[in-house]
Amino acid sequence: MQVELQSIHKSFGPVHANAGITVTIPPATIQGILGENGAGKSTLMKVLSGFIAPDSGTIFLDGRPVVIQSPADAIGLGIGMLHQDPLDFPPMRLLDNFILGRKGGLFPDRRTTTRQFLELAARFEFHLSPDAYVDTLTVGERQQLEILRLLWCGAQVLILDEPTTGISQPQKEKLFDTLKKLASQGMTIIFVSHKLEDVEFLCSRVAVLRQGSLTGVALPPYVTKELVQMMFGREIALSAKPPAGPGGAVLSLTGVSLEGARLLIKDVTFQARAGEIIGLAGMEGSGQSIFLSACAGLHRPVSGSIALAERDATGRSHHYFKKHGVAYLPAARLEQGLVPGLSLSDHFVLSEGIRGFFIDRRRATRLAEDRISSYNIKGGPSNTVESLSGGNQQRMLLALLRDPLSLILLEHPTRGLDIESTIYVWAKLRERCAQGTAILFISADLDEVLQYSDRVVVFFAGRVSPLLPAESLSVESLGELIGGKGWDSFGKGAAGG
Numbered sequence: 348m349q350v351e352l353q354s355i356h357k358s359f360g361p362v363h364a365n366a367g368i369t370v371t372i373p374p375a376t377i378q379g380i381l382g383e384n385g386a387g388k389s390t391l392m393k394v395l396s397g398f399i400a401p402d403s404g405t406i407f408l409d410g411r412p413v414v415i416q417s418p419a420d421a422i423g424l425g426i427g428m429l430h431q432d433p434l435d436f437p438p439m440r441l442l443d444n445f446i447l448g449r450k451g452g453l454f455p456d457r458r459t460t461t462r463q464f465l466e467l468a469a470r471f472e473f474h475l476s477p478d479a480y481v482d483t484l485t486v487g488e489r490q491q492l493e494i495l496r497l498l499w500c501g502a503q504v505l506i507l508d509e510p511t512t513g514i515s516q517p518q519k520e521k522l523f524d525t526l527k528k529l530a531s532q533g534m535t536i537i538f539v540s541h542k543l544e545d546v547e548f549l550c551s552r553v554a555v556l557r558q559g560s561l562t563g564v565a566l567p568p569y570v571t572k573e574l575v576q577m578m579f580g581r582e583i584a585l586s587a588k589p590p591a592g593p594g595g596a597v598l599s600l601t602g603v604s605l606e607g608a609r610l611l612i613k614d615v616t617f618q619a620r621a622g623e624i625i626g627l628a629g630m631e632g633s634g635q636s637i638f639l640s641a642c643a644g645l646h647r648p649v650s651g652s653i654a655l656a657e658r659d660a661t662g663r664s665h666h667y668f669k670k671h672g673v674a675y676l677p678a679a680r681l682e683q684g685l686v687p688g689l690s691l692s693d694h695f696v697l698s699e700g701i702r703g704f705f706i707d708r709r710r711a712t713r714l715a716e717d718r719i720s721s722y723n724i725k726g727g728p729s730n731t732v733e734s735l736s737g738g739n740q741q742r743m744l745l746a747l748l749r750d751p752l753s754l755i756l757l758e759h760p761t762r763g764l765d766i767e768s769t770i771y772v773w774a775k776l777r778e779r780c781a782q783g784t785a786i787l788f789i790s791a792d793l794d795e796v797l798q799y800s801d802r803v804v805v806f807f808a809g810r811v812s813p814l815l816p817a818e819s820l821s822v823e824s825l826g827e828l829i830g831g832k833g834w835d836s837f838g839k840g841a842a843g844g
Contacts, residue, residue, distance in 0.1 A: 348409055348425060348503045348535050349374050350395070355404035357390050359734065364390040365401070366559040374409075377526060377536040379550030381543070383578050383765040384738030385725055386556040388539045389431075392506050395537075396428035397421035427497030428506040431763060433489040437482035444481055445496050467495050471525050485631045487518030494525065505529065506537045511545050512763045515630050515791060516826060523549055541578075541765035543571055579767055594621025596656070597672075597753045597785045598642060603651030607637045610809045614651070617804070617814070619754065619785040624776070625814070626796035627789045629806030629829055635789050636758065638806070642787060643675035643756050644668035656753065672753035678762060678789075680740045685732040691715050691743065692728040698747040722746040723771065738768035745775050755779060757788040761795060773799055793822045793829075807831050 350372040357365040364387045372378040382388045393399045395406060397415040405412050408424060415421050435444045445464050446455050464477045473491045481489065490510060497505060511519050526536050526549065540546050546553055547569045555562050555577040562577045575582060600617040612634045619625055627635040640646035641653065644665040652661045655671045677683040685694065692715040696706055699714065715728035722742045726735050732743060741764060755776070761769040776786055790796050796803060797817055805812040805828040812828065827833050
């Protein structure tokens with residue numbers, strides 16, 4: 348199916364998210380939509396998939412103008428969208444999620460549907476059980492479920508919004524193989540991303556957006572510098588990693604054991620020093636999230652002790668950890684880090700604490716304007732946090748951090764961010780390190796782990812490696828450890844300082 352978007356305009360208040368975008372996507376191709384955070388990529392795809400209505404413009408399918416007023420209209424016309432956060436219901440079984448959105452009455456034929464589910468899964472070599480619950484799946488498996496559901500509902504055009512965010516390398520390879528197979532079978536694939544390497548590897552053509560406008564269309568062989576120039580209007584260069592200065596221990600774990608719903612971590616001894624960055628690497632569900640939660644006082648150890656500097660913090664609450672200089676930034680920015688519905692100004696008031704019985708709105712606005720300027724946030728004091736792009740939400744979380752801090756804990760600090768935002772976020776974090784703050788972060792991006800870490804800890808099925816110098820690792824060797832190879836050389840060992 349050929350898709351044509353003609354002169355699409357969409358504004359949110361003063362922000363012109365799509366400013367007259369025209370792009371044609373041929374059938375049976377993998378079309379890349381590339382752009383910085385806030386470029387208008389997701390808005391354009393939400394217009395095509397019926398989640399939002401354009402202010403003006405026309406959509407053509409195989410040369411015929413269509414009106415798409417809802418996701419149901421879109422899927423009825425053969426357009427399905429896989430969002431960055433899959434739209435599923437974790438407490439329900441896979442089969443129940445699979446059935447959702449399909450017409451056919453209140454009581455579908457479950458036996459027939461189960462057979463169709465298994466046949467479709469086998470076609471793409473997806474190892475999914477219809478009786479399993481969604482909350483037991485990895486992000487990659489949830490994507491597979493959503494792809495099956497959209498295909499079953501009749502999608503001929505498949506839109507994927509930042510699909511490689513938060514999935515492992517093997518899952519990404521599986522996803523790319525699936526998309527190539529679908530395109531070879533005549534489907535039109537629209538791949539939305541800010542990751543140059545993914546777009547260059549996968550896509551047969553690329554449309555680049557910047558600040559709501561189409562800046563150009565590229566065909567293979569791609570020239571990375573030209574794509575970056577179209578994305579940002581200038582070249583973007585990575586800065587060299589400064590060496591970590593020596594510092595005393597700000598966090599110490601001694602013989603700590605942690606118990607999760609389906610995982611046990613035993614006898615971990617670990618130490619983080621002032622001014623250093625430690626990357627936590629591993630497949631999703633390998634134990635690094637529980638470990639980071641324990642370092643924030645959110646998950647109590649079964650045994651062992653935790654100390655902040657020289658203070659015993661074992662069994663203490665998260666508020667105790669915060670009081671003693673520990674900050675935790677979760678991966679779920681809107682669900683756990685920010686408060687939807689509240690303005691940027693409201694957030695700064697809450698982070699600073701309320702003095703007296705009444706809020707000084709004038710002071711709050713001045714504070715918000717100062718932080719917005721310092722952290723280059725694209726938004727105003729009265730904007731709600733959910734109106735910000737992912738990159739600006741991450742900058743907002745950094746702007747809310749207090750001074751001074753001894754330890755910052757981050758889950759996927761640059762998930763979904765473009766190159767410029769990633770560099771900016773890490774520049775701000777390095778400023779903290781220069782002030783003596785230690786940083787622990789989780790990332791599924793192995794290049795990011797090696798680029799920014801001084802030392803690395805690898806997690807595999809509840810096992811924890813010793814602290815490894817980042818310069819001694821490569822993407823390949825780190826990937827092998829994450830996959831369970833090479834652990835014999837550590838013996839029983841646990842992470843150590």
